[in-house]
Every structure is written in structure tokens, then in C-alpha cells.
Amino acid sequence: MAGTDETGLIGRKKVKFDQASFFLVGNDADCGRIMTLLSPLGSHFETIDAAKHDVLIALTSDATHLIAQALVATLGGNMSEGARPFIGPGFRDTTRIAAANPELWTQILLANRVATTEAVTNFMIELQRLRELLVDNDAEQLLAALTAIQQIRRGLA
Numbered sequence: 001m002a003g004t005d006e007t008g009l010i011g012r013k014k015v016k017f018d019q020a021s022f023f024l025v026g027n028d029a030d031c032g033r034i035m036t037l038l039s040p041l042g043s044h045f046e047t048i049d050a051a052k053h054d055v056l057i058a059l060t061s062d063a064t065h066l067i068a069q070a071l072v073a074t075l076g077g078n079m080s081e082g083a084r085p086f087i088g089p090g091f092r093d094t095t096r097i098a099a100a101n102p103e104l105w106t107q108i109l110l111a112n113r114v115a116t117t118e119a120v121t122n123f124m125i126e127l128q129r130l131r132e133l134l135v136d137n138d139a140e141q142l143l144a145a146l147t148a149i150q151q152i153r154r155g156l157a
Contacts, residue, residue, distance in 0.1 A: 019043065023053050058115035065105055066120055068098040 021044040024031040035045050048056075072095050075083055109116055133142040 021046070023048050023056070025050050025053050054112050054115040055118075058112055058119040062109055062112050062116040063119035063123055065097055065100065066109065066116070067123060068095045071095050072098040 019042045022034070022038065024034055024045055024047045031045075031047055035043075038045075071091070075087070075091070130142070130145060133145060
């Protein structure tokens with residue numbers, strides 16, 4: 001994936017195609033042309049069908065945008081309580097993509113709404129599970145859950 005939250009010339013300059021990963025959906029000839037065109041950049045390619053593409057992109061991009069949007073909206077409702085001075089790098093890192101073009105993301109999200117809805121539903125289930133551990137004051141299970149999640153994240157790096 002390659003992209004930035006900025007549009008226009010500024011955004012174009014920040015896009016990094018070097019070693020980017022691309023899903024290729026289409027016929028072999030067209031996919032071959034794209035691979036030839038982008039191979040000097042050290043790009044990585046995977047040819048998949050459209051349905052698999054939609055599910056993977058919903059999980060790794062589309063739902064991520066909605067989650068970031070929800071975090072910013074939640075903060076926005078609390079700005080009158082003086083939250084702005086306490087916004088740290090974790091929140092900024094997590095929500096950077098919420099600054100992306102809303103018109104573009106409306107189109108993207110609606111185009112992949114079925115898979116994205118499922119990904120968001122799965123996120124909400126996981127968030128609810130973690131919430132319940134907090135409500136139950138279950139330090140042992142919360143630690144186990146966070147440790148397992150940490151290991152998954154470290155495996156992605």
C-alpha cells in the first residue's frame with residue numbers, strides 16, 4: 001500500500017512507491033504490464049481475485065480509516081473539556097489517516113461497504129471483549145489479551 005493523508009502536490013511528494021505492496025486484480029497480460037512498470041521500484045505483487053482483495057483491504061485499510069475517524073469524533077466531543085493540550089503522539093499516530101480527503105474516502109468506503117462493514121463489526125466485537133475485561137477489573141485476562149495482541153503486532157513488523 002502506498003499513500004498519504006494529504007492531497008494534491010504536497011501529498012504526491014510524500015507517497016513512497018519504493019518497495020510498496022500491490023494487489024493485482026485482472027487478466028494476466030495487464031498484471032504483467034503493471035509488474036514490468038513498477039518492478040524497478042522493488043515493489044511486491046500478489047495477484048488475487050476481487051473478492052479476496054476487498055476483504056483484505058477492508059481489514060487493513062478501510063476499517064482502519066473508520067476506526068481513526070471514530071477516535072477523532074470521540075475526542076471532538078470532549079474538546080470542550082480541555083483535551084487538546086493532552087493529545088500525545090500515540091493519538092496522533094493512530095489517527096493520522098483521519099485527515100485524509102473525506103470525499104475520496106466516502107467513495108472508497110461505499111465501494112467496499114460489505115467487506116468493510118464485516119471488518120468493522122469484527123473490530124467492535126474485539127473492542128467489546130477488551131471493554132468487558134476492563135469493566136470486570138480482570139487484570140489477569142486483560143494482561144493475557146494485551147500480551148497476545150502485542151505478539152501479533154510484533155509479528156507484523
